[in-house]
Amino acid sequence: MASNLYLALMHYPVVNKNGETIASAVTNLDLHDISRAAKTYGVHTFYVVTPLKDQKELIEKIVSHWKQGAGAKYNPMRGAALDLIKIMGSFEEVVEHINSNNGEEIKTIVTSAKNNSRNVGYGKIRDSMEQGKHFLLLFGTGWGLAKEFVEEADYVLDPIKGDSEYNHLSVRSAVSIVLDRLKGLDRLKGSERLKC
Amino acid sequence: MASNLYLALMHYPVVNKNGETIASAVTNLDLHDISRAAKTYGVHTFYVVTPLKDQKELIEKIVSHWKQGAGAKYNPMRGAALDLIKIMGSFEEVVEHINSNNGEEIKTIVTSAKNNSRNVGYGKIRDSMEQGKHFLLLFGTGWGLAKEFVEEADYVLDPIKGDSEYNHLSVRSAVSIVLDRLKGLDRLKGSERLKC
Numbered sequence: 001m002a003s004n005l006y007l008a009l010m011h012y013p014v015v016n017k018n019g020e021t022i023a024s025a026v027t028n029l030d031l032h033d034i035s036r037a038a039k040t041y042g043v044h045t046f047y048v049v050t051p052l053k054d055q056k057e058l059i060e061k062i063v064s065h066w067k068q069g070a071g072a073k074y075n076p077m078r079g080a081a082l083d084l085i086k087i088m089g090s091f092e093e094v095v096e097h098i099n100s101n102n103g104e105e106i107k108t109i110v111t112s113a114k115n116n117s118r119n120v121g122y123g124k125i126r127d128s129m130e131q132g133k134h135f136l137l138l139f140g141t142g143w144g145l146a147k148e149f150v151e152e153a154d155y156v157l158d159p160i161k162g163d164s165e166y167n168h169l170s171v172r173s174a175v176s177i178v179l180d181r182l183k184g185l186d187r188l189k190g191s192e193r194l195k196c
Numbered sequence: 197m198a199s200n201l202y203l204a205l206m207h208y209p210v211v212n213k214n215g216e217t218i219a220s221a222v223t224n225l226d227l228h229d230i231s232r233a234a235k236t237y238g239v240h241t242f243y244v245v246t247p248l249k250d251q252k253e254l255i256e257k258i259v260s261h262w263k264q265g266a267g268a269k270y271n272p273m274r275g276a277a278l279d280l281i282k283i284m285g286s287f288e289e290v291v292e293h294i295n296s297n298n299g300e301e302i303k304t305i306v307t308s309a310k311n312n313s314r315n316v317g318y319g320k321i322r323d324s325m326e327q328g329k330h331f332l333l334l335f336g337t338g339w340g341l342a343k344e345f346v347e348e349a350d351y352v353l354d355p356i357k358g359d360s361e362y363n364h365l366s367v368r369s370a371v372s373i374v375l376d377r378l379k380g381l382d383r384l385k386g387s388e389r390l391k392c
Binding site: 003017029032033036037039040041042075077080081160161162163164166167168169170172173174176177179180181183184 | 199225232235277
């Protein structure tokens with residue numbers, strides 16, 4: 001069965017530490033860690049979104065090193081994960097790409113470290129996915145997705161709460177945890193198996 | 197209440213891609229991502245373990261940049277997380293440090309991407325933590341913890357299973373997911389709240 005979960009790492013529109021909307025720089029380890037997590041959790045496609053030409057070229061260079069270059073010989077498992085990456089110039093291009101390849105209606109989900117009046121729980125999205133609905137999970141780099149962008153999404157996921165007031169996870173950690181909450185198996189053994 | 201969960205990132209004894217036991221190099225983003233996750237999930241202390249003098253100095257330099265240097269002004273949240281780090285030369289030094297500061301008996305838990313006949317589920321460890329038992333979670337860098345080291349641990353956690361056969365998560369992702377499974381709150385809303 002083809003996966004009905006898509007992931008996008010947004011480098012625009014995101015905010016910097018002063019709250020200004022910017023296009024952030026691509027981080028090498030974001031590509032590696034997030035594609036490996038996406039592959040582990042059966043994500044259909046991992047879109048890396050940036051409007052900047054030099055940043056698109058940087059992503060292509062990294063991906064190609066591990067898919068065809070010296071990296072492919074050194075560790076083929078990296079290329080297998082980076083193979084999920086598609087580079088896009090904007091959110092609109094991502095949605096168009098999914099629609100033209102899939103035809104299903106896609107619902108967008110944003111994540112944020114802040115509480116939002118529209119927050120929904122992980123169980124609700126998990127249930128909808130198991131019923132066959134298609135979702136696009138959007139994560140922001142820098143200091144997070146721009147506010148207007150968050151407001152336009154179909155769903156806003158509950159912030160990840162740990163066991164303290166500190167909520168400054170890296171985007172790499174946040175993606176990993178959200179994927180595990182939405183798609184992870186075997187959290188409990190046998191009859192205790194989690195359905196959330 | 198003081199936390200009863202300790203974390204150690206081991207750079208020795210770990211294996212390289214050929215299965216040889218080595219001391220691996222420290223990765224800057226491991227320190228950042230894992231200390232931020234540790235802070236989020238209320239970990240008591242994050243031990244970074246390496247026997248190599250130059251690697252210990254590198255860790256000290258990174259931590260000090262964000263705790264006292266230019267980084268502390270740029271983003272104080274990084275220093276707050278890196279504050280959890282204690283640099284140790286060996287596993288034995290970690291256990292001695294915990295015992296001398298805590299006095300409680302500590303049980304060691306290792307994690308591995310491979311199945312092991314001694315695997316235990318997340319629910320069991322979570323229950324024991326809620327009963328007040330103290331645990332030290334050990335993660336390997338490189339290609340993972342050396343086999344003899346895994347065999348000597350008190351518990352071997354279930355491998356993280358996603359929704360595919362691919363199981364090559366980064367150590368940064370693996371730590372984040374394991375902490376969320378052991379200490380995360382609010383996976384489900386209200387009465388559905390997960391207890392695992």
